Amino acid sequence: MTNQTTTREDLRNVAIVAHVDHGKTTLVNAMLTQTGAFGDHKDVGDRVMDSGELEKEKGITILAKNTTVFYSGPASNGEEVTINVIDTPGHADFGGEVERGLSMVDGVVLLVDSSEGPLPQTRFVLRKALEAKKPVILVVNKVDRPNARIDGVVSDSMDLLLGLAEDVSEDVPDLDLDAVLNVPVVYASGKAGVASTEQPADGELPESQDLEPLFATIMEHIPAPTYTAGEVLQAHVTNLDYSSFLGRLALLRVRNGTLNRNQTVAWSSENGIKNVKITELLETKGLERVPAESARPGEIVAVAGIEEIMIGDTLTDPNDPKPLPQITIDEPSISMTVGINTSPLAGKVKGAKVTARQVKDRLERELIGNVSLKVLPTDRPDTWQVQGRGELALAILVEQMRREGFELTIGKPQVVTKEIDGVL
Numbered sequence: 001m002t003n004q005t006t007t008r009e010d011l012r013n014v015a016i017v018a019h020v021d022h023g024k025t026t027l028v029n030a031m032l033t034q035t036g037a038f039g040d041h042k043d044v045g046d047r048v049m050d051s052g053e054l055e056k057e058k059g060i061t062i063l064a065k066n067t068t069v070f071y072s073g074p075a076s077n078g079e080e081v082t083i084n085v086i087d088t089p090g091h092a093d094f095g096g097e098v099e100r101g102l103s104m105v106d107g108v109v110l111l112v113d114s115s116e117g118p119l120p121q122t123r124f125v126l127r128k129a130l131e132a133k134k135p136v137i138l139v140v141n142k143v144d145r146p147n148a149r150i151d152g153v154v155s156d157s158m159d160l161l162l163g164l165a166e167d168v169s170e171d172v173p174d175l176d177l178d179a180v181l182n183v184p185v186v187y188a189s190g191k192a193g194v195a196s197t198e199q200p201a202d203g204e205l206p207e208s209q210d211l212e213p214l215f216a217t218i219m220e221h222i223p224a225p226t227y228t229a230g231e232v233l234q235a236h237v238t239n240l241d242y243s244s245f246l247g248r249l250a251l252l253r254v255r256n257g258t259l260n261r262n263q264t265v266a267w268s269s270e271n272g273i274k275n276v277k278i279t280e281l282l283e284t285k286g287l288e289r290v291p292a293e294s295a296r297p298g299e300i301v302a303v304a305g306i307e308e309i310m311i312g313d314t315l316t317d318p319n320d321p322k323p324l325p326q327i328t329i330d331e332p333s334i335s336m337t338v339g340i341n342t343s344p345l346a347g348k349v350k351g352a353k354v355t356a357r358q359v360k361d362r363l364e365r366e367l368i369g370n371v372s373l374k375v376l377p378t379d380r381p382d383t384w385q386v387q388g389r390g391e392l393a394l395a396i397l398v399e400q401m402r403r404e405g406f407e408l409t410i411g412k413p414q415v416v417t418k419e420i421d422g423v424l
Helices: 024-034 053-058 092-103 120-131 150-168 177-181 212-221 356-369 391-403
Strands: 005-007 011-018 065-071 081-087 107-113 136-141 185-189 194-196 226-228 234-243 247-256 264-269 272-277 280-285 288-291 300-304 314-316 334-340 374-377 383-388 408-410
Touching: 011 024, 011 120, 011 212, 024 065, 024 081, 065 280, 081 212, 092 120, 092 234, 107 120, 107 150, 107 212, 120 136, 120 150, 136 150, 136 212, 150 177, 185 212, 194 212, 226 247, 234 356, 334 356, 334 391, 356 374, 356 383, 356 391, 383 391, 391 408
Parallel strands: 011 081, 011 107, 107 136, 136 185
Antiparallel strands: 005 226, 065 081, 185 194, 234 247, 234 314, 247 300, 264 272, 264 314, 280 288, 280 300, 334 383, 334 408, 374 383
8 A cells, every 4th residue: 555645725825925024923912812722811022023132122033932822713614723823033143044944844935015015135035945846825914004015015915926936946946936026915004903805004003903814825826735644753953042951852753753852763864763752841831841642743842852863854754764865054154263251350240151161062052953053162261263154153152142141252243264175
């Protein structure tokens, strides 16, 4: 009997891609609120998806993270549908996060401001989505802005999509250009919590009571996850996190088979295959991780119990291990030196972290979940060369460390050069 391809109609995995301040977090908040994720009593913060202090303050997404919406509206055909929403960064400097976020999902919502339209950084993320052949939904947000120019923004977005499709068509010969040409458009105001497929007048709210048209568009245009019935367990690690109670957490998407708590699985990494036990399995409900007994194909969960697990590793069947391909990430392009504070005023602030060991441990901890970063030794034992995808990514790391009490000496950013076939 041949193994059949089966579809999980009760599940959708979608990434939301947007430039800084185009209203992504506000829209996700409205999706969560309208599907009852917060109950009646919970106080909803303005930026529930921005989990780090810096993300809340600056309104930028740094880490790819997921939340879960349980949708039971008219387009769900009577059964509750789990919509996993992956919030990807909208900036090329966090490209490692973008690529991993896209590997978890089956489609992308491109969110653009009704006045500003698509901006240069949106281009980077969208290109990655087209290269991965992910279907796109265009959401024009903040349509009630006084300076909205909805027609122009839709036109600019379509031009961008077509231009990128032509760019990547050589690398992706089977790209569906018709699908790119016929991208569905939803007009929304995340703040007001309304959306429509009918274009409103510039500066006006859509004629709608809620976000149902957006949910219906996601249900229709984002493919449900498929898997091979009867295939052995395959789960791809796409991100890492840390819990003070459980230690290192691996975020993964189950591709085939079922993953159970307390199950012994084969852990496939660059160092070979080893049997390990899943001590804890966590699923996301709203914004919170809660214990689960099992995870089926298409589901995105976190597991604990494997201290040295890395991004790109596979959990599979110990009796018939079938590893998935490693995730490839673009090389770093900018580097700078990070060292301890060597000035006479070092350590004057109570509780300051000033030793080389503390800085080294913190940089190594950053590498756990940040695969687009590299930390290299220098000829000085108290200084390291940190390489990343851009100045913003490096500046965010330094800012986070300073807020944690580290006193640092930072070098000037330099371009990372590489020799290919003897040419620099």
